[in-house]
Amino acid sequence: MPVYVWKGVNSQGVKRNGELESPDQAAALAHVKRLRVQDIVIKEKPKDLFENISFFKPKVTGKDLIIFTRQLSTMIDAGLPLIQSLEILAKQQDNPTFKTVLTAIKRDVETGTTIADAMRKHPQVFDNLFSNMIEAGETGGILDTILGRLAAFKEKSMALTKKIKGAMTYPTICLAISLLILGVILIFVIPVFEEMFTSMGAALPLPTQIVVNLSKFVKSNFLFMIMGIFAVVFIWKKIYHTEKGRYRIDALLLRAPIIGPLIRKVAVAKFTRTLSTMLQSGVPILDALQVVARTAGNKVIEGAVIRVAASISEGRPIAEPLEESGVFPNMVVQMINVGESVGALDTMLGKIADFYDEEVDQAVSNLTAMIEPFMMVFLGGMIGGIVVAMYLPIFSMASVVGG
Numbered sequence: 001m002p003v004y005v006w007k008g009v010n011s012q013g014v015k016r017n018g019e020l021e022s023p024d025q026a027a028a029l030a031h032v033k034r035l036r037v038q039d040i041v042i043k044e045k046p047k048d049l050f051e052n053i054s055f056f057k058p059k060v061t062g063k064d065l066i067i068f069t070r071q072l073s074t075m076i077d078a079g080l081p082l083i084q085s086l087e088i089l090a091k092q093q094d095n096p097t098f099k100t101v102l103t104a105i106k107r108d109v110e111t112g113t114t115i116a117d118a119m120r121k122h123p124q125v126f127d128n129l130f131s132n133m134i135e136a137g138e139t140g141g142i143l144d145t146i147l148g149r150l151a152a153f154k155e156k157s158m159a160l161t162k163k164i165k166g167a168m169t170y171p172t173i174c175l176a177i178s179l180l181i182l183g184v185i186l187i188f189v190i191p192v193f194e195e196m197f198t199s200m201g202a203a204l205p206l207p208t209q210i211v212v213n214l215s216k217f218v219k220s221n222f223l224f225m226i227m228g229i230f231a232v233v234f235i236w237k238k239i240y241h242t243e244k245g246r247y248r249i250d251a252l253l254l255r256a257p258i259i260g261p262l263i264r265k266v267a268v269a270k271f272t273r274t275l276s277t278m279l280q281s282g283v284p285i286l287d288a289l290q291v292v293a294r295t296a297g298n299k300v301i302e303g304a305v306i307r308v309a310a311s312i313s314e315g316r317p318i319a320e321p322l323e324e325s326g327v328f329p330n331m332v333v334q335m336i337n338v339g340e341s342v343g344a345l346d347t348m349l350g351k352i353a354d355f356y357d358e359e360v361d362q363a364v365s366n367l368t369a370m371i372e373p374f375m376m377v378f379l380g381g382m383i384g385g386i387v388v389a390m391y392l393p394i395f396s397m398a399s400v401v402g403g
Contacts, residue, residue, distance in 0.1 A: 003045040004028040008037035018091075019045060021107065060098045060125045062158045066151055068098070073147030082143075083109055101125050114138055128291045129274060136282040146281050153277045156353075160269060160360060164262075167364040174375040178382060185386055187222065190215035193390050200393075207389040247299040254300055254327075258370075262363045267301045268332055269356035276349035286313060301327055318345070 004025060007017035016037055022028035025042060032040050068089060075085040083106060090102035101122045108118035116135035119126035126134075130150060137146030194212050197204055204212065218225070239245035254260050271292055278288035289309035296302040304325035311321035319337035322328050332352055339348025 004042055005045045006032050006037075006040055006042040008032065008040040010038070011036050021103070057097045058095055060095060060101070062154060062161075064093075064095055064098050065125070065130075066154045066158070068093075068102075069147050069151040069154065073144050073151060076147065077144040082115065086115075098125070115143075127295065129278070129295055132283055132287060132291055133278060133281045136278075140282050142282075149277055149281055153273065156273060156357070157270070160266065160357065163360060163364050164266060167368050170368065171371045171375055174379065178375075178379045181379075182382060182386075183218070183222075185383075186211075186215045186218045190386075190390070191219070197393050205389075205392040207385075208392050211386055211389040243299075247303070250299045250301075254298070258367070262360070262367060263298065264327075264329075265356055265359050265363055267296060267298050268328060269353055269360055271296065271301065271305065271328075272332070272349045272356065273353035276346050276353060279346035279349070285318070304328070 002024075003019055003021050005017070005019045006028070007015065010016050016035070020028055020031060022031060025044065029040060029042055032042060071089055072085055075088070076082065080088075086102060086106040086109065090099055090106060093099040093102060104122070105115065105118040108121070109115055114135070116131050116138055119134060120131045133146050133150055134143070137143040140146075190211060194215070197208070197212075240249055253263055256263075274292045274295060275288055278291065279285065283291075286309055289305055289312070293302045293305035293309065296305060304322075304327040307325060308318060308321040311324075312318055317337070317340055319333050319340060322336060323330070323333045335348055335352055336345065339345040
């Protein structure tokens with residue numbers, strides 16, 4: 001449907017302007033006239049050349065979603081109608097992609113669609129967790145409260161993600177710089193030394209010969225090595241996007257000696273936080289578990305949660321299938337068992353999530369502290385070894401001349 005921009009003057013002489021979607025210009029003009037605007041100038045909004053190319057569209061970030069959720073919660077709590085709140089938030093939105101989504105949601109709500117169903121039409125922005133909690137809020141008449149919980153949940157989830165990314169940024173940068181320096185030395189520096197040593201006609205020490213041979217190999221196969229790296233990444237992604245391949249890789253990561261415990265703690269924190277937030281919002285436990293499974297981020301955890309949901313549907317308590325899955329630590333299982341026994345499962349899950357958030361903080365700090373010296377030793381040993389290997393012939397010749 002085309003978008004029309006208009007401007008005019010209202011009955012008080014105040015200039016007004018805006019934009020709206022309409023099937024044609026006549027319908028758009030009639031709509032503006034109903035707003036009691038005079039001296040109307042209206043025309044179709046020029047189309048963006050890249051509007052249908054997703055690559056050029058800015059993505060809706062987690063920060064955009066958190067701000068929107070907070071503002072919508074505040075507006076509804078203050079008594080503003082939902083449609084008016086959505087219209088205000090759409091107009092003030094700087095992200096054009098999010099603005100289009102919010103405008104479409106407002107239009108759907110105006111036609112009688114629930115806001116949860118309207119959001120489900122945009123899964124790239126509002127996931128199942130978001131839509132299901134909004135539906136629970138609409139059903140229970142506590143939409144503002146649910147939006148507040150959603151905003152708090154998204155903030156904590158974003159903080160957790162930032163911690164993990166922050167822990168991996170330093171070693172990734174160090175490794176990239178190390179490989180770049182190594183490549184420059186092997187391709188451009190070592191051949192200069194090789195020519196010098198060849199002109200002298202002396203036999204090279206073994207370490208020097210190894211470095212020279214490595215330089216020749218890298219220089220002659222550089223393009224093939226780059227192509228090989230891209231091929232490995234491509235094959236890895238293809239395997240990871242298959243059901244069986246992703247399950248095996250996720251299982252391997254969980255068993256990894258250093259990164260495995262961290263991944264498990266992150267998964268437990270995410271599982272308990274998400275399930276706690278959904279149960280507090282009134283989402284039935286089976287529906288909540290289905291959503292939690294799809295947002296687990298790990299196929300092994302997802303399979304365990306799905307099996308838990310199947311066991312609960314048969315009338316079993318949640319703690320038993322959790323323990324049988326072998327994925328969740330015993331402490332988590334026992335605390336959930338206590339919470340379920342006293343009828344405070346959502347509260348207990350929240351406490352577990354807080355505890356594991358701190359555990360993740362500590363694990364990330366320990367991982368960073370361990371990686372830093374390792375990377376320094378690796379980089380220093382690599383460069384130092386090459387330098388020593390290149391100067392060995394010079395030292396040998398100096399000792400012969402001196403003798």
